[in-house]
Amino acid sequence: xxxxxxxxxxxxxxxxxxxxxxxxxxxxxxxxxxxxxxxxxxxxxxxxxxxxxxxxxxxxxxxxxxxxxxxxxxxxxxxxxxxxxxxxxxxxxxxxxxxxxxxxxxxxxxxxxxxxxxxxxxxxxxxxxxxxxxxxxxxxxxxxxxxxxxxxxxxxxxxxxxxxxxxxxxxxxxxxxxxxxxxxxxxxxxxxxxxxxxxxxxxxxxxxxxxxxxxxxxxxxxxxxxxxxxxxxxxxxxxxxxxxxxxxxxxxxxxxxxxxxxxxxxxxxxxxxxxxxxxxxxxxxxxxxxxxxxx
Numbered sequence: 001x002x003x004x005x006x007x008x009x010x011x012x013x014x015x016x017x018x019x020x021x022x023x024x025x026x027x028x029x030x031x032x033x034x035x036x037x038x039x040x041x042x043x044x045x046x047x048x049x050x051x052x053x054x055x056x057x058x059x060x061x062x063x064x065x066x067x068x069x070x071x072x073x074x075x076x077x078x079x080x081x082x083x084x085x086x087x088x089x090x091x092x093x094x095x096x097x098x099x100x101x102x103x104x105x106x107x108x109x110x111x112x113x114x115x116x117x118x119x120x121x122x123x124x125x126x127x128x129x130x131x132x133x134x135x136x137x138x139x140x141x142x143x144x145x146x147x148x149x150x151x152x153x154x155x156x157x158x159x160x161x162x163x164x165x166x167x168x169x170x171x172x173x174x175x176x177x178x179x180x181x182x183x184x185x186x187x188x189x190x191x192x193x194x195x196x197x198x199x200x201x202x203x204x205x206x207x208x209x210x211x212x213x214x215x216x217x218x219x220x221x222x223x224x225x226x227x228x229x230x231x232x233x234x235x236x237x238x239x240x241x242x243x244x245x246x247x248x249x250x251x252x253x254x255x256x257x258x259x260x261x262x263x264x265x266x267x268x269x270x271x272x273x274x275x276x277x278x279x280x281x282x283x284x285x286x287x288x289x290x291x292x293x294x295x
Contacts, residue, residue: 083234142170
């Protein structure tokens with residue numbers, strides 16, 4: 001994902017996908033494509049840091065070759081805790097308690113230099129959000145930064161892909177990352193949020209759309225009844241495939257119509273990384289016991 005510079009230093013740190021990332025990585029959290037560079041901002045360090053490279057979802061730039069495109073992407077090939085994964089359905093809960101506090105978000109330019117916008121970065125459609133939405137796990141608060149889409153789903157359930165997947169990307173003050181994944185199935189019920197996003201899509205790849213009058217109720221992204229989620233430790237699903245990311249894949253799906261799904265798939269095409277080996281990792285079923293929604 002390609003982002004514009006963020007003036008606020010704290011936000012720069014918050015926009016990365018992993019602990020201890022650089023400012024270059026910080027610019028990428030909102031688009032799921034983190035560029036790996038050193039924390040050292042001196043000229044010599046900048047010159048010696050591994051440089052990111054162009055990547056894609058097919059051919060010589062595709063997932064099978066990400067780890068060879070740049071030393072910055074080495075974990076895509078060498079990492080042992082990678083995402084996405086295939087999830088086998090389980091019914092036993094772990095007892096962990098994730099508490100969500102999601103608010104409505106505008107798609108306008110907001111205060112404090114925070115830009116709310118829809119971006120087509122060439123890999124996905126991404127929506128940056130107003131500050132204020134968050135979730136808590138083990139007394140750590142993760143702030144929601146953005147959400148974006150993959151077609152078809154990246155995670156599979158019992159080996160099967162679904163038509164689309166939403167990733168809601170969060171970050172804690174210490175830089176650690178967590179992503180809530182929501183799987184989408186095709187049905188007759190229209191998704192209000194998707195209609196608003198489709199109506200405000202950028203005209204072309206690489207463009208940004210903002211200053212619209214619509215607002216999005218982030219709660220609509222969360223299934224209304226079953227709040228259980230498959231929890232595991234994984235990675236970014238795009239280069240540099242950084243690890244130690246908390247993943248929650250919601251067990252219940254949400255519905256979108258065939259034309260809504262096509263509006264995304266026709267723009268971003270096949271945008272899913274193949275599932276990765278578990279390598280002994282444990283997948284737990286956690287309970288999202290609290291969901292608060294503000295205005």
